[in-house]
Amino acid sequence: MQPCHNCQTVIDEYILDKRLEPLRDLTVDDFGLCADCVTIVADACVECGGAVYVPDGESETPDFCPACRADRIERTGHDPGWHRDSASA
Ligand SMILES: [Zn+2]
Numbered sequence: 770m771q772p773c774h775n776c777q778t779v780i781d782e783y784i785l786d787k788r789l790e791p792l793r794d795l796t797v798d799d800f801g802l803c804a805d806c807v808t809i810v811a812d813a814c815v816e817c818g819g820a821v822y823v824p825d826g827e828s829e830t831p832d833f834c835p836a837c838r839a840d841r842i843e844r845t846g847h848d849p850g851w852h853r854d855s856a857s858a
């Protein structure tokens with residue numbers, strides 16, 4: 770058991786795993802945050818239509834889910850960030 774980085778509550782891995790369910794490739798270990806401090810937005814990824822994870826400090830919903838972002842980095846060799854470049858779209 771580890772405490773949440775944000776609010777210091779002990780992380781309930783069962784609840785967090787449930788919350789992360791739409792993000793198949795992410796697990797409790799990737800976060801260090803409790804379910805209350807993790808923000809998941811369903812159906813928001815512009816690539817796969819899956820759920821996206823809103824990182825700490827981001828106020829806008831990302832355009833890419835973590836899996837599609839990682840995909841892009843692999844394919845193009847550069848990190849697109851969380852948001853689609855509207856100029857090139
Ligand atoms: Zn928390």
Ligand SMILES: [Zn+2]
Binds near residue numbers: 816835
């Ligand atoms: Zn995606």
